[in-house]
Structures are given as C-alpha cells and as structure tokens.
Amino acid sequence: MKHPTRKATRHVNQNEGLVFEKSSPGKTAWKLPPLDVPEVDTERLLGASRRTDLGNLPEVSEIEIIRHFTRLSTWNYAIDLGMYPLGSCTMKYNPRVNEVVSRLEGLANGHPYQPEKVSQGALRILKTLSECLLEITGMEAITLQPAAGAQGELTGLLMVRAHHQTKGDPRKKILIPDSAHGTNPATAATVGYAVENLKSNAQGMVDVAALSAQMNEEVAALMLTNPNTLGIFEQEIHKIADIMHAKGGLLYMDGANMNALVGKVRPGDFGVDLMHLNLHKTFSTPHGGGGPGSGPVAVKQFLEPFLPRPVVITQPDGTLGFDYDRPRSVGRVRAFYGNFGMFVRALAYIFANGPDGLRQTTEDAVLNANYIRKGLEGTYDLPYPTPSMHEVVFSDKLQAKQGVRTMDIAKRLIDYGFHPYTTAFPLIVPGALMIEPSESESKEELDLFIEAMRSITEEVEEDPEMVLSAPHTTRVSRLDEVAAARNPVLRWKPQG
Amino acid sequence: MRYLPKSPADRRAMLNSIGVRSIDDLFAPIPAEYRLNRDLKVPRQMAEAEIVDWFRERARETGADHPATFLGAGAYYHYRPVIIDALISRGEFLTAYTPYQAEVSQGTLQAIFEFQTMISELTGMEVANASMYDGSTAATEAVMMAARLSRRRSVVVARTVHPEYREVLSTYAAHQDMPLVTLPYGESGRLDLKDLERAITEETACVLVQSPNFFGTIEDVAAVAELAHRKGALLVVAIAEAVSLGILEPPRQADIVALEAQSFGVPLGFGGPYCGVIATRMQYVRQMPGRLVGQTTDRKGKRGFVLTLATREQHIRREKATSNICTNQALMALMATIFMTVYGKAGLEELAKQNLAKAAYAAEQCGKHAKVLFSAAPRFHEFVVQTSEDPRAINNRMLGHKIVGGLPLKKFYPELGNAALWCCTEMTTRTAIDTAVGFIAESERSVKSAPETDAEEVAR
Numbered sequence: 001m002k003h004p005t006r007k008a009t010r011h012v013n014q015n016e017g018l019v020f021e022k023s024s025p026g027k028t029a030w031k032l033p034p035l036d037v038p039e040v041d042t043e044r045l046l047g048a049s050r051r052t053d054l055g056n057l058p059e060v061s062e063i064e065i066i067r068h069f070t071r072l073s074t075w076n077y078a079i080d081l082g083m084y085p086l087g088s089c090t091m092k093y094n095p096r097v098n099e100v101v102s103r104l105e106g107l108a109n110g111h112p113y114q115p116e117k118v119s120q121g122a123l124r125i126l127k128t129l130s131e132c133l134l135e136i137t138g139m140e141a142i143t144l145q146p147a148a149g150a151q152g153e154l155t156g157l158l159m160v161r162a163h164h165q166t167k168g169d170p171r172k173k174i175l176i177p178d179s180a181h182g183t184n185p186a187t188a189a190t191v192g193y194a195v196e197n198l199k200s201n202a203q204g205m206v207d208v209a210a211l212s213a214q215m216n217e218e219v220a221a222l223m224l225t226n227p228n229t230l231g232i233f234e235q236e237i238h239k240i241a242d243i244m245h246a247k248g249g250l251l252y253m254d255g256a257n258m259n260a261l262v263g264k265v266r267p268g269d270f271g272v273d274l275m276h277l278n279l280h281k282t283f284s285t286p287h288g289g290g291g292p293g294s295g296p297v298a299v300k301q302f303l304e305p306f307l308p309r310p311v312v313i314t315q316p317d318g319t320l321g322f323d324y325d326r327p328r329s330v331g332r333v334r335a336f337y338g339n340f341g342m343f344v345r346a347l348a349y350i351f352a353n354g355p356d357g358l359r360q361t362t363e364d365a366v367l368n369a370n371y372i373r374k375g376l377e378g379t380y381d382l383p384y385p386t387p388s389m390h391e392v393v394f395s396d397k398l399q400a401k402q403g404v405r406t407m408d409i410a411k412r413l414i415d416y417g418f419h420p421y422t423t424a425f426p427l428i429v430p431g432a433l434m435i436e437p438s439e440s441e442s443k444e445e446l447d448l449f450i451e452a453m454r455s456i457t458e459e460v461e462e463d464p465e466m467v468l469s470a471p472h473t474t475r476v477s478r479l480d481e482v483a484a485a486r487n488p489v490l491r492w493k494p495q496g
Numbered sequence: 497m498r499y500l501p502k503s504p505a506d507r508r509a510m511l512n513s514i515g516v517r518s519i520d521d522l523f524a525p526i527p528a529e530y531r532l533n534r535d536l537k538v539p540r541q542m543a544e545a546e547i548v549d550w551f552r553e554r555a556r557e558t559g560a561d562h563p564a565t566f567l568g569a570g571a572y573y574h575y576r577p578v579i580i581d582a583l584i585s586r587g588e589f590l591t592a593y594t595p596y597q598a599e600v601s602q603g604t605l606q607a608i609f610e611f612q613t614m615i616s617e618l619t620g621m622e623v624a625n626a627s628m629y630d631g632s633t634a635a636t637e638a639v640m641m642a643a644r645l646s647r648r649r650s651v652v653v654a655r656t657v658h659p660e661y662r663e664v665l666s667t668y669a670a671h672q673d674m675p676l677v678t679l680p681y682g683e684s685g686r687l688d689l690k691d692l693e694r695a696i697t698e699e700t701a702c703v704l705v706q707s708p709n710f711f712g713t714i715e716d717v718a719a720v721a722e723l724a725h726r727k728g729a730l731l732v733v734a735i736a737e738a739v740s741l742g743i744l745e746p747p748r749q750a751d752i753v754a755l756e757a758q759s760f761g762v763p764l765g766f767g768g769p770y771c772g773v774i775a776t777r778m779q780y781v782r783q784m785p786g787r788l789v790g791q792t793t794d795r796k797g798k799r800g801f802v803l804t805l806a807t808r809e810q811h812i813r814r815e816k817a818t819s820n821i822c823t824n825q826a827l828m829a830l831m832a833t834i835f836m837t838v839y840g841k842a843g844l845e846e847l848a849k850q851n852l853a854k855a856a857y858a859a860e861q862c863g864k865h866a867k868v869l870f871s872a873a874p875r876f877h878e879f880v881v882q883t884s885e886d887p888r889a890i891n892n893r894m895l896g897h898k899i900v901g902g903l904p905l906k907k908f909y910p911e912l913g914n915a916a917l918w919c920c921t922e923m924t925t926r927t928a929i930d931t932a933v934g935f936i937a938e939s940e941r942s943v944k945s946a947p948e949t950d951a952e953e954v955a956r
Contacts (some may be wrong), residue, residue: 019610025841032850032922033848036926040849042849045666050743054617056841058836062579065838072603078591104560109573111573113567115895121553126549132538177503180903182822186814189817192672239526260622265532285553285590287591289601289607290626291594292769292770314781325901330667333664335661338768344551351539352497352541354539355536355537386523386525389522420597427633439941472598476602484791485790487766491613491622
C-alpha cells in the first residue's frame with residue numbers, strides 16, 4: 001500500500017510524548033531475582049489493606065526509558081552547554097570528580113542509623129567540611145543540617161529567637177532590605193516574626209541613617225545579603241553591625257553571594273553574627289534542575305548552644321560521634337543530618353581548589369562581572385553606578401521605549417545560545433537585567449555574550465517585533481503561563 | 497586552577513579593558529581593615545587522584561564492605577536500576593537550573609509533570625507537587641497546610657510517626673502557635689482509636705499519622721479519617737516507605753499525603769539528599785507549598801509545560817507565601833520518576849511483595865527465639881523484636897560478621913526495653929536473615945548464664 005508522501009519537518013526526538021502515552025500492558029523494564037524465602041499469601045497478611053490497582057503507572061521497556069529521558073534531556077539548557085548568566089543563582093561548573101566520589105560505595109549506601117564505629121568516614125567528611133566552612137566564613141560553630149538556603153535562613157532565625165528568649169527579651173521584628181531575596185521575608189513570617197522593610201539609598205546600599213532610625217529594642221535581627229542583590233558590597237558594613245549590636249540586635253547574613261568573598265574577606269571578621277551558605281551556589285554542587293540544595297548555618301560562639309541537634313563531636317577515645325544531648329538546641333529542622341551527598345561534593349570542590357584556587361575563583365567571578373559591565377555600559381541603563389562585585393544589574397529603560405522589556409530581551413538571548421539572565425529582580429530596579437557570569441566563563445564566551453546583548457539592542461531598534469516574539473529557535477515558542485495558572489492541568493490523565 | 501578557563505594574558509587583557517590596574521582595584525569596595533591578607537587555612541590544592549583516594553578511604557571507613565543491613569526506620573536500602581545514574585548524570589539534567597525559563601527547560605518540566613502524575617496515581621490523591629526536601633519536612637509542611645485550610649491551630653500526632661519527623665514538626669510548630677497533642681500507641685502498635693476520638697476537638701486542625709508507621713505496622717487510615725472528618729479536622733498521612741504503595745491500599749481518605757520517595761531509586765547516602773513530596777486533593781492545591789508544573793500550550797498550540805500557580809510562592813508573595821521553601825529536589829524526583837517507570841505497574845507490585853515476603857519470613861524466624869511485638873496488626877517490611885539482651889550488644893557481635901542489625905529503639909521508645917526495629921527489603925538475603933536470627937537465638941540461649949556485659953561499652 002502506498003502512503004501519501006509526507007514532509008518530515010521535525011525529527012522524531014523533538015516530538016517525544018509523555019511516558020504514559022508509550023505504555024502498553026505487558027512491556028517491562030525490570031526483573032527481580034527469584035524469591036529465596038517462602039511466598040506469602042498477601043490477602044491473608046494484609047486483608048483490607050491489600051492494594052488491587054496501582055493506577056496509571058507506565059509499562060515500558062528499558063530502551064524506551066533510555067530514549068525517553070535522553071530525548072527530554074536534550075530540551076534542557078545546562079551549564080555543560082554554555083553560559084548561564086543568572087544573577088544571584090551562581091551557575092558555575094559542577095566538577096565531575098564530585099559526582100564520582102559521592103557515588104563511592106559506602107558514601108552512597110551508608111545508612112544514617114548505622115553504628116558510629118562504621119560511620120567514621122562519613123563523620124570525618126562532616127567534620128572536615130565544617131572546619132573548612134568555618135575558616136572560609138570566619139565564624140565559630142556550624143550546622144550542616146538545613147536542606148537548602150531557605151531552610152538555613154529558618155534555622156538561623158530560630159537561633160536568633162532562642163538567643164533573645166534566653167535573655168528574657170523575645171523580640172518581634174526582622175528588618176529586611178527592599179533588595180532582598182523573597183525567601184528572607186517568607187522565612188521571617190514562617191518563624192512568626194513581623195517583617196519591616198528597609199529602604200536602600202541612592203547608591204543601592206543600606207541607608208545607614210534609615211537603619212539607625214528603624215532600629216530599636218523590638219528588632220531581633222537584620223537579614224542582610226552581602227554583596228547585596230545588586231552585586232554591591234555594603235561598604236558601611238561596620239556601621240551597620242554597630243547599629244544592630246548597640247541595641248541588642250543581631251546581624252544575619254544571607255550567604256547567597258558568598259562566592260564574591262571567599263578568600264578575600266570573611267563575614268565573621270566584619271561583624272556578622274550568623275549566616276547561611278548555599279553549597280549549590282558557592283561550592284559547586286549541581287542544581288539538578290531545581291535541587292537538591294544545602295544550606296549550612298555558621299554562627300559565632302555565643303549562638304553555639306542553639307545549633308540544631310545532633311552536632312558532630314570528637315569523643316574521649318578520639319573517634320567521632322553525634323551529640324544529641326543539647327538541651328538549648330532549637331531542635332531539628334530535618335530528619336538525619338542534612339543533604340550529606342552535597343557535603344561530599346562541596347568538600348571535593350574545596351580540595352580541588354585549595355586556598356589559592358578559592359581566591360582565584362572569587363577574583364575571576366568578580367573580574368567576569370566587571371568585564372560584562374564594561375562591555376554593556378551605555379548599551380543598557382545602569383541604575384546604580386556603584387562598583388560591582390560578582391554580578392551587575394542593568395535595567396531595560398532604554399529598550400522599553402520601543403516596547404521591549406527585560407523578559408523579551410532574555411527570551412531573545414536564548415536564540416543566541418545563552419540561558420537568560422535573571423529578569424525583574426531585584427524588585428527595586430524596574431525592568432531589571434541581573435547578570436552573574438560566575439568564574440566558569442572564558443573571555444571568549446564573555447565576548448560572545450556581550451556581542452549577543454549588543455546585537456539584541458540593535459534588533460530592538462530595527463525589528464522590535466522579532467524580539468517580542470522570541471525565542472525562535474527552541475522546540476516550543478513562548479508558553480501561555482496565564483492559561484496554565486487559570487486552568488491548572490497538573491497531571492496526565494488517560495483520554496476518554 | 498583547573499576549573500578556571502583563563503590564562504594570565506586573558507586576565508590582563510580583561511583588567512585593561514575594564515580600566516583598572518590590578519584585580520585588587522575591583523575589591524576596593526571592601527574596607528581595607530576587613531580584607532583577608534593571608535591564605536585560607538584549608539587543605540592545599542589536590543590533584544583529582546588525591547581527591548578520589550581521600551574519599552575512597554572515607555568510604556572504606558563508612559562500611560563500604562557491609563552489604564547486609566537490617567536498618568530501615570525512614571531510610572531504605574533498595575536496588576537502584578543502573579539506568580537511573582546513567583540518565584541523571586547527563587549534564588542536561590544534572591547541571592540545569594530551576595526551570596523558570598520554560599522554553600529551554602522542557603526536559604526537566606516534562607519529567608516533573610510525569611513525576612507529579614505517578615505520585616498522584618500511587619498515593620490515590622488528585623495532585624502532587626514537584627517534591628519537597630524530604631519526608632520529615634513534607635510532613636511538617638503538610639500539617640502547616642492543613643492548619644491554613646482548616647483555620648485551626650491544634651494538631652494531633654500519633655507517637656508512631658517517625659520520631660525525627662515529630663521533632664521537625666515540633667521545631668516548626670513551636671513558633672507558629674500550633675499546640676501539638678501526641679497520642680500513644682495501643683497494644684497492636686497502632687494508634688488507639690478511642691484515644692484519638694477523645695483527643696480531637698473543635699480546635700483540631702489535623703491528625704497526623706504515618707502508615708506503615710514507625711514500627712512497620714499499618715494504621716487503620718479509614719477509621720482515623722472518619723474520626724478526624726467527623727469533627728471537621730483534616731487527615732495528614734505520612735508515608736516513609738514509598739515501596740509499600742506497591743501492595744498497600746493508598747490512604748485515599750486522607751486530605752494530604754506527605755511521602756518520602758527515597759526508596760524509589762534515591763541512594764541511602766547517609767541520610768540525604770532525599771525526596772519528599774506532598775499530594776492532596778485538587779480543591780486544596782492553592783494552599784500547597786512547593787513548586788508545581790502545569791501543562792499549557794505555546795503560541796503555535798503545541799503542548800508544553802511551565803512552573804505554575806507561583807502566586808503561592810516566596811519569590812512572588814514574600815512574607816505572605818504559603819511556605820518559605822524555594823528549591824525542590826528535582827534531581828531526586830527525576831531518580832524517582834525513572835525508578836517508577838522502570839518497575840511500572842506490575843513491577844512495583846512484585847517488588848513490594850518480595851519485601852513483604854522477606855520480612856514475613858524474618859519475623860517468623862525471629863519469633864521462634866525472641867518476642868516479635870505488635871503482631872496483631874498487619875505490617876509491611878519492618879517489625880519490632882524484643883530480646884532479653886540489649887540489642888546493641890547483639891548488633892555489635894553481628895557487626896563482626898559484617899551484618900548491621902536492626903535499630904535499637906531505646907533512644908526513641910525507652911518503654912519498649914530491649915527492642916529493635918528490623919527491616920527487610922528485596923536486598924535482604926535468606927542467608928543474611930538466617931545468620932542474624934542465629935545471633936538472636938544464641939543471645940537468648942546464653943543470656944541467662946552469661947555474666948552481665950556493659951552494653952554501653954560494647955555498643956559504641
């Protein structure tokens with residue numbers, strides 16, 4: 001039989017359906033070893049608890065699974081493909097040796113409750129990483145338990161509260177600059193604090209006079225990101241710390257941007273009382289499409305009694321162990337000891353760098369951001385001319401005259417082979433383009449990026465519609481997010 | 497430094513074009529008195545081979561040669577099909593960011609959509625999120641969600657919920673004005689329904705139970721739901737062992753399910769990262785924390801996926817968000833998605849059956865020599881064994897034969913005396929079971945005649 005001639009417009013791997021749509025009863029991708037104990041009568045053992053129908057789970061073969069997920073993977077942008085200039089996200093190279101060591105038998109299969117005497121290696125990793133992070137931050141005690149940065153913030157604020165309560169002075173408010181990440185106010189609310197906004201000054205820094213005026217005995221702490229989300233180092237940090245401490249408040253540092261400081265300056269030395277780190281930013285653990293993160297919290301000695309339990313200790317016989325007997329602890333924020341697999345990777349990264357590599361990494365990150373700033377200054381509006389550290393924030397003010405906004409430019413950047421920068425954040429810059437190259441980009445890659453960004457501004461003048469309808473080279477064009485939220489379809493269901 | 501793609505000449509050229517003389521000029525904003533003018537005291541830069549060696553040694557010290565384990569208690573040793581690591585190691589998955597830019601993130605987004613679908617199917621719920629940190633935080637967030645939905649504050653918690661999950665819950669609840677009422681277990685190792693009925697009041701936001709519970713026993717979820725709903729409270733069911741869903745009726749009567757999906761292909765990894773997830777009814781979705789992926793179309797009408805209902809989240813709502821959670825466990829959720837796809841409908845059932853059979857055999861064998869508690873109620877693959885001798889001493893002898901025994905419960909449930917929680921999975925061989933039971937039998941035989949040993953001493 002003759003088929004009508006059809007034009008192949010897309011390769012089959014660009015049209016991969018949902019895995020459920022490939023399913024057919026009887027196809028399998030599994031095989032269990034023969035059961036070496038007697039079979040059981042599940043009806044008798046379980047009675048009414050016996051499940052009879054597992055619902056719509058796929059039934060496919062192994063090659064189909066490999067192809068399915070491999071095809072899906074090709075629809076992702078990734079650090080391994082090119083530059084990811086997402087401001088505040090620190091998309092740096094994820095070294096492969098980290099993956100290898102985290103999968104070593106023993107580290108990958110260690111059970112969290114196995115006896116301490118067969119956990120000495122894992123405990124040594126916890127201890128060594130803790131010591132490195134304390135040296136890097138200039139702090140005095142640490143917990144690795146929080147599962148992500150936001151949970152680190154929560155742990156930190158619980159410790160702030162415990163500190164004030166111990167002094168018989170439970171305070172009600174947390175001060176947060178208007179440039180802060182959304183997690184800061186969300187966390188303060190979760191812990192039951194009222195949030196008070198702190199305005200930035202014309203240089204994009206904390207307005208010290210305003211802070212002075214707003215600081216009082218009701219304020220438990222200031223949550224400060226330094227460098228802040230504009231990529232600006234808070235140059236009056238010593239005054240900020242003094243103002244907080246003079247009235248009994250604490251200085252919490254959001255360490256999201258610690259990659260601008262490692263090896264050059266230590267928060268513990270400039271008055272920070274406690275801070276969290278994001279191992280998936282500064283310490284190269286992979287983002288994995290949105291997680292896992294890891295958010296250790298480092299503190300000054302006076303907060304040490306409040307650390308979540310357990311903490312790692314050296315026992316009288318020299319072996320390592322967990323100490324659960326911590327009566328003043330804020331409690332536990334996660335089962336077990338945190339995202340251990342990320343500790344392995346972060347420590348491998350620190351080893352690969354050493355003190356010289358860590359410092360060079362920071363210097364290159366700051367060098368790259370300033371190179372981009374220089375390359376795009378004038379082409380894009382720079383709302384805060386204060387010196388930049390590891391990232392730079394422009395606005396779409398010039399391009400908006402043609403009706404083209406930051407999101408449109410970002411989408412057009414995809415057609416040039418780059419991931420978009422962070423759009424519309426921080427909130428204090430209308431139409432923000434927040435660009436962080438990280439240290440992982442070569443001069444050649446940066447030059448291509450600058451050229452692409454300049455080229456887009458020419459397109460904005462010549463053919464704004466082309467920019468407004470970007471991207472043009474991706475498998476799908478701009479997706480209707482409004483419809484997705486209005487009529488949520490959050491799972492597949494069989495047809496009819 | 498081998499990760500840095502710049503030559504000294506590149507750096508000089510870049511400094512020139514920026515218009516500064518040295519890199520130090522770029523760090524001028526940092527007040528001089530705080531600058532670090534020395535090397536960090538961290539280990540010197542290591543070669544890749546040295547790094548691998550160092551960690552190999554740590555792995556050896558972490559029982560890399562102890563394949564037989566009877567530990568469970570919220571972290572389960574299951575076989576991980578090799579294609580999981582083959583696929584998740586692809587840089588396009590491993591090194592991608594959160595899929596905010598949908599056009600270049602369709603791979604991650606579609607995989608999460610498939611994850612949400614499979615979790616919904618398995619839990620018997622209508623919708624599941626893109627994952628949470630782990631089971632303990634998922635259970636805690638589920639309780640907070642129930643409090644928002646019911647506009648009540650008090651929480652009734654079964655003591656058979658994983659002790660560390662309860663610790664996490666009490667850490668969060670302490671600062672949210674949420675009183676917790678913890679209910680003891682009855683003779684059967686399950687929540688006593690009469691106690692429960694008395695404990696639920698008009699103030700009760702929700703009841704939290706775990707099933708199979710910490711002792712491995714299956715709770716009567718339908719009866720618990722009935723009692724909770726009668727007084728307008730919601731039911732939150734935590735599930736720490738996802739493989740149980742292959743053979744156990746899911747908690748369809750629950751309002752929210754908080755699942756730990758570690759068993760679905762996520763390595764034990766000394767406790768993390770794992771894969772929590774919350775599933776619920778569609779009517780409650782706008783109070784659900786965490787990321788969600790939804791289906792939509794592009795400008796040409798083609799199907800695609802986006803992160804959706806973001807107005808619940810911190811980056812939009814700040815202090816009014818449903819939760820402060822920012823990340824999900826995307827890579828772990830991908831592992832779980834691949835695992836569920838490999839086993840599929842028939843395989844998951846068969847896998848769960850093997851787990852059930854191994855534990856049934858082990859419990860029966862243990863029961864010949866020691867007391868197996870809570871046998872009146874059905875269980876999945878964990879059971880509590882009470883011995884005459886401190887289980888830490890027995891475990892210590894077993895460790896000499898490279899077997900890790902069950903979890904001694906004295907720390908969590910001192911009233912159970914010399915009890916330990918044993919777990920069997922498809923990885924547990926009959927040989928290992930017989931050997932372990934031999935140690936228990938030997939202990940029971942000799943305990944009366946042997947002099948007292950200092951359990952504290954030997955157990956360390």
